[in-house]
Amino acid sequence: MNNRIELIENYLSGNLPPEESIHFEKELSTDAELNTLFNMYRTIENDMANAEKYKDQEQALKHTLQNLNNKYFKAEAPVVQMHKKNNFVRMAMAAAAGLVLILAAYFAFFQSSNNPVQLADRYVKEELTHLSLTMDGVQDSLQMGMAAYNDKDYQKALQIFDGLYKNHPEDNYVLKYKGLAYLLTKNYDKALSSFDELAAKKHLFSNDGLFLKALTLLQRNQDGDKDAAKQILEQVVNEKTEGNAKAEEWLKKWK
Numbered sequence: 012m013n014n015r016i017e018l019i020e021n022y023l024s025g026n027l028p029p030e031e032s033i034h035f036e037k038e039l040s041t042d043a044e045l046n047t048l049f050n051m052y053r054t055i056e057n058d059m060a061n062a063e064k065y066k067d068q069e070q071a072l073k074h075t076l077q078n079l080n081n082k083y084f085k086a087e088a089p090v091v092q093m094h095k096k097n098n099f100v101r102m103a104m105a106a107a108a109g110l111v112l113i114l115a116a117y118f119a120f121f122q123s124s125n126n127p128v129q130l131a132d133r134y135v136k137e138e139l140t141h142l143s144l145t146m147d148g149v150q151d152s153l154q155m156g157m158a159a160y161n162d163k164d165y166q167k168a169l170q171i172f173d174g175l176y177k178n179h180p181e182d183n184y185v186l187k188y189k190g191l192a193y194l195l196t197k198n199y200d201k202a203l204s205s206f207d208e209l210a211a212k213k214h215l216f217s218n219d220g221l222f223l224k225a226l227t228l229l230q231r232n233q234d235g236d237k238d239a240a241k242q243i244l245e246q247v248v249n250e251k252t253e254g255n256a257k258a259e260e261w262l263k264k265w266k
Contacts, residue, residue, distance in 0.1 A: 219254045225239075
């Protein structure tokens with residue numbers, strides 16, 4: 012970037028040889044980044060044409076930069092001194108470039124937090140790491156499996172859930188909890204199988220099998236998984252099955 016600023020300075024001051032000026036102008040018309048930098052430099056230079064007029068601003072900027080330097084950088088890192096107009100322009104350009112980087116990092120973080128994969132990951136951590144033990148009529152063995160799940164002893168929980176489901180294939184809660192345990196142990200294929208089986212039980216009054224399948228695909232995040240998850244979430248919204256409100260929220264943020 013410094014080389015480009017020097018090139019712009021030499022061009023505007025008329026210090027470039029004619030052939031280099033022609034080459035620079037040609038590059039200026041084809042290089043969008045250079046064109047933006049050139050316009051930014053020219054704007055700052057024009058604004059700073061009267062150095063005395065902006066003396067107070069320069070001192071204020073130096074003071075601000077010194078404070079930032081003391082707060083965020085090592086004590087031995089010096090603040091660049093600005094004895095000439097070009098030095099001030101360069102400092103302003105550097106500050107502008109730094110601001111662009113900060114904003115870019117902020118928006119990158121903000122967008123990543125609204126990425127469907129990140130949304131799914133947050134949902135798992137906030138909503139699926141604890142099972143309620145207050146359900147009425149729950150078998151003692153299921154309570155044991157749920158307690159193991161809540162203690163993050165997923166292997167013990169899976170042993171209990173698997174045994175229960177073999178003996179009680181009609182128990183949809185056991186099937187769901189088994190799928191969740193597979194999901195949290197990153198055994199995505201078995202989790203998908205469990206949620207496919209759950210979603211196929213059309214007679215249920217409330218069934219979040221499809222939503223959990225989409226969630227699992229987003230957690231696995233292999234090639235094609237995001238597109239498949241999006242289609243399933245759209246189906247959840249259209250059919251108004253359990254999880255449709257969350258599915259609609261995610262689809263609105265989909266990038």
